[in-house]
C-alpha cells in the first residue's frame with residue numbers, strides 16, 4: 001500500500017507529542033531509587049481527599065458508560081464559575097478541547113496566531129488541520145507580546161491562542177495589556193485563552209479570562225483539573241465558549257469523552273477551596289526557595305506565576321543530563337536556551353536545590 005498517498009499530507013511534518021521522561025524510566029536507566037519528576041508541571045500530591053473517595057466509590061460501576069452529557073459536573077462547574085450550561089464544554093483534558101477547537105474552526109489557508117515559545121500543542125493542532133501557524137516571539141521578560149500579536153492578525157486569522165500564564169516561561173500579561181489587545185482583535189478572529197495554571201497565579205494584575213467572558217464576544221477560556229487539582233491522570237478539563245462554538249464542539253467530541261472517574265474526581269475537587277489555597281501557598285513558598293537558590297548561584301530565571309520555573313541556560317542538554325544524574329528530571333526543549341523546572345514538595349525543592357548546587361559547581365555556569 002502507498003501510505004504516503006493514504007495518509008493526509010498535513011501529517012507528514014508532524015511529530016508525536018513527546019512526554020517528559022517518566023520517573024520509573026529514570027529509575028531504571030540510572031539505577032537510582034530517589035528520582036524527582038519535575039518535567040510535566042504535575043502536582044506533587046495526590047488528588048484531593050474528597051475526590052479520591054468519590055473516585056474509589058465508582059470503580060465497581062465502570063461496566064456502565066459515563067454520563068455522556070456530564071450533567072452533575074457541568075451543573076457544579078456552572079455554579080462555581082457563574083456561567084450558563086450552554087457555554088460550558090468538558091473535555092478529556094483541556095488538550096482535547098484545544099484539538100476540538102482547531103477542528104471546528106481551522107482549515108487549509110486559515111491562520112492561527114500564537115506566541116512562541118508556548119504550549120507545544122498549539123502548533124500541533126494547527127498542523128493537524130492544515131492551517132497556517134503564525135508564531136509571534138515572546139517580548140521583553142518572556143511575556144506575550146500582545147501588540148505584536150494584534151499586528152499579526154490578518155483577514156485570514158481565525159484563531160488566536162493565548163497561554164496565560166505561559167507554558168514554558170510561567171509569565172503573564174497584565175489586565176491592561178489584555179484589554180488593549182481585545183480592543184484590537186477584529187470580529188472574525190476567535191481568541192482562546194488557555195488558563196491551565198490559573199489556580200496557581202498570585203499576581204493582582206492577572207486578568208482572569210472568565211471576567212471578560214460574556215458569551216457574546218469571540219472569546220473562549222480553557223481550564224483544567226490536571227494541575228492544582230492533581231487529576232492529570234484522570235483527564236478532565238473544561239472551557240467556556242460562545243454558545244455556537246460550544247454547540248460545534250459538542251457535535252464533534254466523542255460521545256463519552258470524559259470518563260466516569262474523571263467526572264466524579266472533578267466534581268468533588270470543587271468542594272475543597274481550602275486545599276486549593278493550601279497548595280497555591282505551598283507552591284509559592286517553594287518557588288521563593290528556588291529563586292533564592294538561583295540568585296545565590298547566579299542562575300538566570302524568569303519569575304513565574306505557575307508551578308514551574310524557566311531557567312536560562314546556554315547548554316540546556318548538558319544541564320538536563322547533569323540534573324538527571326542527581327535524580328532530578330526537568331524539561332529541556334531541544335531548541336529553547338532554557339530548561340523548565342517543576343515546583344514540587346518541600347522535599348523535592350531541597351533535592352532540586354542540592355542538584356543545582358552540584359551542577360553549577362561541576363559546569364561552572366548554566
Ligand SMILES: Cc1ncc(COP(=O)(O)O)c(C=O)c1O
Pocket residue numbers: 040041092093094095096119163166167194196223224225226232235236237
Ligand atoms: C498551557 C497548557 N494547556 C493545556 C495543557 C493540557 O492540560 P490537560 O490536557 O491535562 O488538561 C497543559 C498541560 O501541560 C498546559 O501546560
